[in-house]
Amino acid sequence: MIKVNKLFKIFEGRNGQAVRAVDDVSTQIAKGEVVVIIGPSGSGKSTFLRCLNGLEAFDDGQVVIDGIDLTASKTNLNAIRREVGMVFQHFNLFPHKTVLENLTLAQQVVRKRKAAEAEDKAMKLLTKVGIAEKAHEYPSRLSGGQQQRVAIARALAMDPKVMLFDEPTSALDPEMVGEVLDVMKQLAKEGMTMAVVTHEMGFAREVAHRVLFMDFGRILEDAPPTEFFTAPKEPRAQTFLKQVL
Amino acid sequence: MPAKRRAAQWPWLGLLVLILVGLAAGLWFATQRIHYEWHWARVPQYFAYHDEELQIAPVAGVVLRINPTGADSRIEIQPEGGGQPVTVTVETETLKVKAGESVAEDADLGAVRSWKIGPLTWGLWVTIWISFVSGLIGMVIGLITGLCRLSPNPTLRWLAILYIELIRGTPLLVQIFIFYFFIGTVLNLDRTVAGIGALALFVGAYVAEIIRAGIQSIPRGQSEAARSLGMSATETMIYIVLPQAFKRVLPPLAGQFISLIKDSSLVSVIAITDLTKSGREIITSSFATFEIWFTVALLYLVVTSVLSQVLFWLERRFARSD
Numbered sequence: 001m002i003k004v005n006k007l008f009k010i011f012e013g014r015n016g017q018a019v020r021a022v023d024d025v026s027t028q029i030a031k032g033e034v035v036v037i038i039g040p041s042g043s044g045k046s047t048f049l050r051c052l053n054g055l056e057a058f059d060d061g062q063v064v065i066d067g068i069d070l071t072a073s074k075t076n077l078n079a080i081r082r083e084v085g086m087v088f089q090h091f092n093l094f095p096h097k098t099v100l101e102n103l104t105l106a107q108q109v110v111r112k113r114k115a116a117e118a119e120d121k122a123m124k125l126l127t128k129v130g131i132a133e134k135a136h137e138y139p140s141r142l143s144g145g146q147q148q149r150v151a152i153a154r155a156l157a158m159d160p161k162v163m164l165f166d167e168p169t170s171a172l173d174p175e176m177v178g179e180v181l182d183v184m185k186q187l188a189k190e191g192m193t194m195a196v197v198t199h200e201m202g203f204a205r206e207v208a209h210r211v212l213f214m215d216f217g218r219i220l221e222d223a224p225p226t227e228f229f230t231a232p233k234e235p236r237a238q239t240f241l242k243q244v245l
Numbered sequence: 246m247p248a249k250r251r252a253a254q255w256p257w258l259g260l261l262v263l264i265l266v267g268l269a270a271g272l273w274f275a276t277q278r279i280h281y282e283w284h285w286a287r288v289p290q291y292f293a294y295h296d297e298e299l300q301i302a303p304v305a306g307v308v309l310r311i312n313p314t315g316a317d318s319r320i321e322i323q324p325e326g327g328g329q330p331v332t333v334t335v336e337t338e339t340l341k342v343k344a345g346e347s348v349a350e351d352a353d354l355g356a357v358r359s360w361k362i363g364p365l366t367w368g369l370w371v372t373i374w375i376s377f378v379s380g381l382i383g384m385v386i387g388l389i390t391g392l393c394r395l396s397p398n399p400t401l402r403w404l405a406i407l408y409i410e411l412i413r414g415t416p417l418l419v420q421i422f423i424f425y426f427f428i429g430t431v432l433n434l435d436r437t438v439a440g441i442g443a444l445a446l447f448v449g450a451y452v453a454e455i456i457r458a459g460i461q462s463i464p465r466g467q468s469e470a471a472r473s474l475g476m477s478a479t480e481t482m483i484y485i486v487l488p489q490a491f492k493r494v495l496p497p498l499a500g501q502f503i504s505l506i507k508d509s510s511l512v513s514v515i516a517i518t519d520l521t522k523s524g525r526e527i528i529t530s531s532f533a534t535f536e537i538w539f540t541v542a543l544l545y546l547v548v549t550s551v552l553s554q555v556l557f558w559l560e561r562r563f564a565r566s567d
């Protein structure tokens with residue numbers, strides 16, 4: 001489903017120093033696979049994820065989503081992005097739209113669905129994530145956990161083939177983390193292809209098929225969760241795990 | 246506690262009233278000193294007046310008869326040289342002839358009276374519609390320029406910067422003169438078009454800066470979320486960024502449009518008969534200088550207050566989603 005080949009993303013720092021946010025990353029994510037990406041702050045996890053849907057223009061390398069090369073000159077990035085859902089740390093719901101409108105807008109604008117069809121789909125998804133009764137509220141009236149569930153539903157409304165999560169629970173109060181993780185587990189069970197950046201080690205253990213450990217823009221370790229959490233090979237992964245567990 | 250706080254307010258409100266009364270008294274004494282005589286009664290006629298249009302006999306002849314129809318009277322005149330009788334209608338109250346009387350050509354038969362719009366009302370109307378049209382055009386110019394200002398294309402960006410700096414760095418009065426005497430002459434523009442053009446260009450530059458700031462104040466996460474759903478840059482701008490930005494820039498835009506109404510008084514220098522020009526013209530005939538200027542000021546105040554109320558109401562409606 002996702003192929004990444006020798007991906008580079010270099011930021012020019014303010015003082016002229018180059019930051020290699022993503023440094024020679026190659027990996028693959030199969031259909032239906034759940035991959036959890038962990039690593040210390042600033043290790044390039046977000047940047048890597050954002051390269052996968054072209055939100056960040058990368059400097060070198062190749063990203064292929066479902067057989068379509070992002071770098072090919074005739075590739076329409078907008079067409080790719082509608083197939084790749086993304087959930088952000090800070091939800092990024094549209095504050096001037098109701099919950100329902102948040103879910104229907106892109107369906108109508110991008111997928112050209114009729115209003116009735118889009119609303120139908122939206123209500124089904126809101127029911128699925130358990131907040132159908134808030135459909136006509138504005139996002140500011142919702143709790144963080146509810147907002148993040150709306151954000152997940154909004155991404156799902158486009159019928160994406162892949163879902164990317166960038167620390168979806170980091171901005172939440174602890175008591176709301178569970179409700180969001182439950183939705184994500186449910187998705188994984190249904191066979192969604194997912195790449196998840198998170199600090200929730202429990203989620204990684206339970207749901208992930210593979211764990212990628214990143215530091216300094218590189219993937220240092222790529223292993224199934226049982227293996228990674230019991231016997232990490234990389235010394236840096238060992239130190240990191242000691243700190244977070 | 247609230248009662249106590251209110252009690253403490255009274256002395257200050259009293260002082261406020263005292264100061265206002267003092268100012269009014271000062272004004273009164275000042276006009277006394279220069280022996281100014283107030284003629285407020287002369288003002289209303291410049292809003293609307295009862296116009297009397299004299300009706301005269303088109304031919305010399307004899308009044309055959311007078312048929313009253315409602316408040317009017319139809320006078321039939323048999324011309325001296327023979328032929329068909331001619332009819333003239335006047336208001337009965339102003340009738341000056343009797344049946345059987347002979348009248349000379351151009352003789353005064355009576356009058357038709359009607360309410361006419363006075364120059365103050367007319368000037369007010371001109372001010373309102375000139376401000377409205379130039380505000381509307383300025384809004385469009387400002388939106389386009391604001392977007393160009395943020396464009397990654399250097400040509401668009403620098404054109405926008407150049408325009409904004411040129412307009413903001415020169416006085417409006419000078420811009421109006423240039424627009425009227427130079428551009429207006431080259432393109433053979435009507436003075437009203439030139440005035441509206443100058444005002445629109447002026448307000449457009451300020452609106453552009455307001456819109457640019459508004460767009461930049463919308464967090465990047467908003468457009469990233471929209472793009473991640475597959476929306477194009479244009480769709481993101483139209484559905485996500487601009488609606489939110491517009492809500493935020495409403496207060497500064499309101500201020501800009503209120504300024505525009507006041508600034509529009511400068512077009513009177515190219516002989517557009519707006520409220521200010523009307524005021525100046527009236528003074529030459531009425532000699533009620535102070536009254537007219539006070540009235541003109543009051544009219545501007547009324548228009549700007551109404552506008553700010555409307556915009557305030559709009560702002561509250563947009564605040565629904567907060």
Ligand SMILES: Nc1ncnc2c1ncn2[C@@H]1O[C@H](COP(=O)(O)OP(=O)(O)OP(=O)(O)O)[C@@H](O)[C@H]1O
Pocket residue numbers: 011012013019020021039040041042043044045046047048
């Ligand atoms: N827009 C940018 N301009 C310059 N440098 C950037 C930019 N975005 C990220 N970086 C740098 O790239 C590196 C990787 O950042 P990234 O946000 O991908 O890390 P992360 O692993 O997601 O960290 P965190 O866990 O804190 O979210 C960091 O050193 C960061 O300072």
Ligand SMILES: [Mg+2]
Pocket residue numbers: 045046047166167
């Ligand atoms: Mg991050």
